[in-house]
Amino acid sequence: MQLKFNTRDPVYMQVIRYFKTQIATGVLEPGEEIPSRREIANMFKINPNTAQRAYKEMEEQGLIRTERNFPSKITRDESVIQHVREELVVTAVNDFVDAIKPVNVPLDELLDLVKQKYAGADDQKGGALDD
Amino acid sequence: MKRYVKLVNFEFNRIAKVYAVLLGIILTSQIIGVMITANGYLKKADKAMNEDMMSKAEFLQMYGQMDFHNIAYSIWFIGPIALSVAAVAFYIFLIWYRDWFGKNTFAYRLLTLPTARLNVFFAKLTTIVLMTFGFIAFQFIIYPIESTVMKWMVPKDFRIDLTFHELTQQMLDLGLLYPTEPMLFLLHYGIGIIAVTILFTVILFERSFRWKGIIFGVIYSAVAGIVIFLPLILQEFLLNGYFYPSELIRLSMLAGVIVLAGSIALSGYLLNKKIRI
Amino acid sequence: MIEVKNMVKKFGFKKVLDDVSFTAEKGQITCLIGVNGVGKTTIMNAIMNLTPINGGDILIDGQKLNKHTYEKVTFIPDAITMLPQMKIGEAMEFMSDFYDSWNEARANDMIDFFRLNKNDRINTLSKGNTAKANLLMGLALDVDYVLMDEPFSGIDMFSREQIANVFTSHLIEDRGVIITTHEIQDIEHLIDKAVLLDNGTVYRSFDVEELRENEGKSIVDVMREVYQG
Secondary structure, three states: OOOOOOOOOOHHHHHHHHHHHHHHOOOOOOOOEOOOHHHHHHHHOOOHHHHHHHHHHHHHOOOEEOOOOOOOEEOOOHHHHHHHHHHHHHHHHHHHHHHHHHHOOOHHHHHHHHHHHHHHHHHHHHHHHHO | OHHHHHHHHHHHHHHHHHHHHHHHHHHHHHHHHHHHHHHHHHHHHHHHHHHOOOOHHHHHHHHOOEOHHHHHOOHHHHHHHHHHHHHHHHHHHHHHHHHHHOOOOOHHHHHOOOOOHHHHHHHHHHHHHHHHHHHHHHHHHHHHHHHHHHHHHOOHHHEOOOOHHHHHHHOHHHHHHOOOOHHHHHHHHHHHHHHHHHHHHHHHHHHHHOHHHHHHHHHHHHHHHHHHHHHHHHHHHHOOOOOOHHHHHHHHHHHHHHHHHHHHHHHHHHHHHHOOO | OEEEEEEEEEEOOEEEEEEEEEEEOOOOEEEEEOOOOOOHHHHHHHHOOOOOOOEEEEEEOOEOOOHHHHHOEEEEOOOOOOOOOOEHHHHHHHHHHHOOOEOHHHHHHHHHHOOOOOOOEHHHOOHHHHHHHHHHHHHOEOOOEEEEEOOOOOOOHHHHHHHHHHHOOOOOOOOEEEEEEOOOHHHOOOOOEEEEEEOOEEEEEEEHHHHHHHHOOOHHHHHHHHHHO
């Protein structure tokens, strides 16, 4: 697993964002065990203290649970997972809006375009699966 | 203490190969010397008796019997001894400088060992002393072999057999390296060891202050020299033979001990506080 | 904690280090950053008492350096400090002979980790493998602090990667590390704390995550301010 971190955002936040994406998209399932802090540090080539901080933060946000001497697990709390998913969508939409705003496209036209692209992306995905 | 012994072992091993080669050179060269000298003598005798029709007695009267002096003055015999002396003298410097200027700067390691840095100093000093005494012992051991070779080659009537002791007693320059009196031995090598500690101190001055250190080093050696010879100087020039000879010796020894202690203390200080990688 | 307080170092009349102060905590990786010739190596040498300083103090866990400190702090210079004709195995023997803190099991671990061969002579190793063997001699000591001088300079990409991996592995564990570098890219995400040196003094020292969080800047951004601003 290779993840390219940027150098300006705190690394621990980038780690959390990575996990949130994995949770929201279902790659990591509720209750699934995740790698230890050291393994994560090793995998992402980041400072172990930073990995530790990311895990602590995720525990505080209820994203993962750690019982003494056991590997950390993804939360089974549906509301938390739902929240993460929403957050992810909102962030993505915010980014999108921030990017498109300066172009000044009428909203209707934009929505049509989004619908079209969205369906197209699904089609392409389906097509790829058929191969 | 344990680490000092290990350091000595380590330092000696670093030079062991070269040392073994030197011992080999001494043995080979000196045996060759024995053979060439004996051969020359025999040829001379052969020529005198067979061509010049001298009698054995006439020949012996004219040229004398052969003894080990004939050999000991040849370059084959003295040469490797001189080489060994030069090697030790050279290694007094190299034993330090190789740690700084070797391919890998080993001084980093030596100076960060969890032991007093003076142990490094003592280990190097001990190595120099071991090398020196090793040469002496080796010469002592191979002499009987060499004199046996001579015995094989030169018939009994034509030679005088000398023990090593007799040989060194009669040869002043060899006697310097192999003093026959225990006191003299102590004196010669005592002075030698003090000289090595002074040189080590000079080297450490240089390693601490570079160019400036050489100046400090020269000044220090001058001071050390004056202190060592102070009793003698006083006796000769100021006190008009005030001391008894035994007192003079004791005072000189005291002066030597002071310089030895001074060099060690100063070296310890330089190693701990001033040394530079 | 290693504390460097108001260190002054002169070469002749020239002050190369002037009032340098910083700390390096156990369990953290502290990076001394600066262009070449800024005095990083001199600072390392001074911490190890390998060069005298003209002022200031260096404390290791509150104490001045003495011979026992070398069981607690080790220095990995930018070139290997073993005799060239030694085999790696012999160099390891040397270390275990002299250091009580030598950890043979970890040394063997590292032989595997770096894929080195104990029977290879040091002078026959490639640059990358020499750097790894050098690292091994230092990291196999059970010391609290490790000082590394430019561990990434002059070696191939894959060796760099392997060495970078050391920092996230159990080989560093909870030790305090001081590392110097003039190229931060390799380890930007690995370090906890940066000490930026310029003109023989500390321009700025900071927690890198805090910098990203509070100022949204990367280490390189701050370096740019120093060296171009």
